[in-house]
Amino acid sequence: MTEDTAVRPIVAMTGITIRFPGVLALDGVDFSLRPGEVHALMGENGAGKSTLIKALTGVYSIDGGSIEVDGEPRSFSTTADAQAAGISTVYQEVNLLPNLSVGENVMLGHEPRRAGRIDWRGVHAEAAEHLSNLGVTIDTRSLLSSHSIALQQLVAISRAMVTDSKVLVLDEPTSSLDRSEVEQLFGVVRDLRDRGVAIIFVSHFLDQVYEISDRITVLRNGKLVGTSAAADLPRGELVSQMLGRVVDEFENISRAADRQVDRTGTPVVSATGLGRRGVLEPADLDVFDGEVVGIAGLLGSGRTELVRLLYGADHADSGRVAVRGSTVRVATPRHAIEHRIAFSSEDRRAEGIIGDLTVAENIVLGIQARRGWLRKVGGSEKETIVSEYMAALGVRPADPSMLVKNLSGGNQQKVLLARWLATAPQLIILDEPTRGIDVGAKADIQRKVTELAADGLAVVFISSELEEVVRLAQRIVVMRDRRKIGELDAHDSSVDDVVAAIAAEAREAVA
């Protein structure tokens, strides 16, 4: 790396390591931030972006490495420590108090006092001044919740300026803003940068990253990939840095793309114009018996949104779904399950496992829910199902009475797979089934997917790892910016082709 070391960094993080039970969330990451720059932090889910930010802002304490702020070594054990050192964060979901006034929010904790009591006139005067520094003129006595998210974000930023922050972390600030609001926010960001504030910018929108950033740091799987000047980093290179080229530990899983799938008949599930305003532009998707359809795209590209609409986890406001040729209503997950569609969410802990129930109870939950509460899956029937699927998927430890929350991520994923396979689905949707799990479990799950498809099951497979998508799928749907932008035949596509498709400039796709 040929970095200009003349400017002393305001923040220098060296060899940062953070361990969570069973996972190395950050592994010796270096990160430096200069005054007066906008520094984008990029990476897929689980790459370690938010962990790094939380280390810097004192939410997590670090297990290894050092943090220097303005040349002084620091150790933050609370967020208050970090704020005292001049580091402020504006989160994606604005963390302000909606039921207080704008002025109270800006000045919270720093209210001017007179004779021990809060000087309310002073509060609003100072708040108005801080806001006008950012070019915002609103009534500071109005209720915060009466303003748009964009304005609330500016209020959050001016709140950070009250404490004279030298470092401002913007965590996905633009995800719910429209184009003109983004312009306004970027105007403020540029202005702060010119005043010497260092800004960390986290976003999934590549266009915005290139528009505003001076430098870009990429993380992947808890490790630093590299830091480059934005101008020196081509888009395609950034995408492949984020998605990675995993050394192929999976040679023994034969490339499935070469298997022929019969696409002459009726698809198992066929979605036409499926969409939801502000979430996904209408998209089509057909899946045939015995076929693995991969969905490739960055986080926020609409890949998860598409399958959630297909499963009825979210309501679609356009389009229709047909199962084996006949149009059906899929407004809730139960409808999908009745048509034997299964869905394993990308968020294993929050939307997959029932942590305090046992492995066995988690496995039979799918069947039980389908049968209703009166006919309990119990006794020998339960034992047979559980032991059959635990063995088939290799769940370790092989103890059905263990609480599922005590299993490793990979084994939790196997339990979820077992839950759905036990319901004998005709289509299974797997959203990031291999994220954050160890290599062995990953290979097991990939092998299982290949076997199931060979036995005739239709599979939709989403993964941030393109290698995996290219290896397992026969057909690849490419998505970007909440749109389906095309389909590739995996037979004659390589990872590079997929990267090129994802990274293509927006205007090319429109043209």
Next chain:
Amino acid sequence: MTKIFKHRLVLPIAALVALILVNTISRPSFVSITVRDGQLYGSVIDILRNSAPLMLVALGMTIVIATRGIDLSVGALMAVSGAVALTIIDGSGSPDSPATLGIAIAAGVTVTLIFGAWNGFLVSVLGIQPIIATLVLMLAGRGIALLITGGFITTVTSTPYKFMSQGYLLGLPFAFYVSVVAIVLVALIQRRTALGVLTESVGINPEASRLAGVRSRGIVWGAYAVSGLLAGFAGILYSSNIMAADANAAGQYIELDAILAVVLGGTSLMGGKFSIAGTVIGVFTIQTLKSTITFLGVPPAVSPLFMAMVVVIVVLVQSQRVRNGASKLWATVSSRKEAEVAR
């Protein structure tokens, strides 16, 4: 052996046993049971009899709490069912006939079942926070009861009605059998069917349960309906004990005792895993505590304070954080001892 100590009912049982020991030491006659006319009498028998209304209410509360909810309306619903039943008996020409009795009880519990279903509708369909949703009937319920009795405390004389809380069957109080039947029914329905595990699933992780296809709306709705039904039966027992429908005193603060019994029994207010056996022990603990207060001669004015202190101690002992802290402290102490021994 360590497995026995780690069982989650160990602490609740230990608390109950300790309480019984304190009572027995301070007054040995506490555990003595006398037989008169083939019927058993004594403090323990009184506890079994008097705990019946709380038992019914606490069983319903257990299910509601397992769904991450709470039902504050149970006390008021007790007043409603008592008012409905006694008004019917009062207006009937034959207050002693089994038919009148049957109609009165059925009407009383049907009304509270409907009110319970209303609570469930507010929570599961409209998504109102349980504490607010059930607060509505907690406040309105007693007003409705007063409306039914015309603003009076309706008193009646009906031998069979009186029998339910004061009569004996095969040597034991009839009310105790009501408790047992309720416990067995609830335990069977929850554990012999899949209802129990589905309820826990919804309580532990509502979103994951929804995506797995569990009908969480119906499960939550049903929990409040059952709680209303059981509160109705509790109200019948209470009014049968005093043979009056007192809209203000019936089931007063019983929602708090019930929540307490559930928590003492080891079911978390965060929802999820629940224990019927734990709740049963919790109810007996509270009822024993109440009789302890009476015969230790604690003045009625300070008895709530005494009760509160005991509760604080029991809850502290059950708190995971306190236990972790205590075991850490114990580890340091014992490692120091070991170090001394090594020297």
